[in-house]
Amino acid sequence: MRKLQGLRAKAGAVTGLMLLSGLGLGITTATPAAAYAGWCNDGYASNAKTISSVTYTAYLPGYNGNADCYMNPGADSDSVAMLQRSLNVCYGRSLDVDGVFGTNTKHALMYAQGKENISADGGYGTQSRKSLKWEYTRGGSFRCVRL
Known part of the structure; x- marks a missing residue:
C-alpha cells in the first residue's frame, strides 16, 4: 500500500511540473551567465593607466557601461571588434576586425x-x-597591459 502511495505522489509531482511547464512556469536554474550584466553590446573605457609617465587608455567590451559582460560565437557588436583588435595586437592573431564573433575569433580567444x-x-x-x-x-x- 505504501509503495502505491509513493508512486501516486511521484506521479502527482510529475503531472504538476508538466502542467507548470505547459503554462510557461517551469522551474529553471541559474546559468553561469547570470552573474554577468549582459551580452557585451558596447565599449567600456577603462581607467587610464600611466606607464613610464605616459597615460594610455584601453577600450574594453562592455554592457551599458559595465565591464562584466559575456560574449560567445554569434555575438555581433563593437565589443567584439575591441576584443578582436586586442587579440591581433597583443597576441599576434590576424583577425578581420569586423565585430562578428565567429569561428576565427573563438579560436584566437582560445x-x-x-x-x-x-x-x-x-x-x-x-x-x-x-x-x-x-x-x-x-x-x-x-602597449599591451593586463588589467
Missing part, C-alpha cells in the same frame, strides 16, 4: 586564454577580461 593559463573555452567573460592583455593606446602608440 589561443590567448591558453597563453594566460585560464579556461580555454573560447567564451569571453570576467575571467578573460581580467586575465588577457589589452591594447592601451595613446595617439599612435600602444
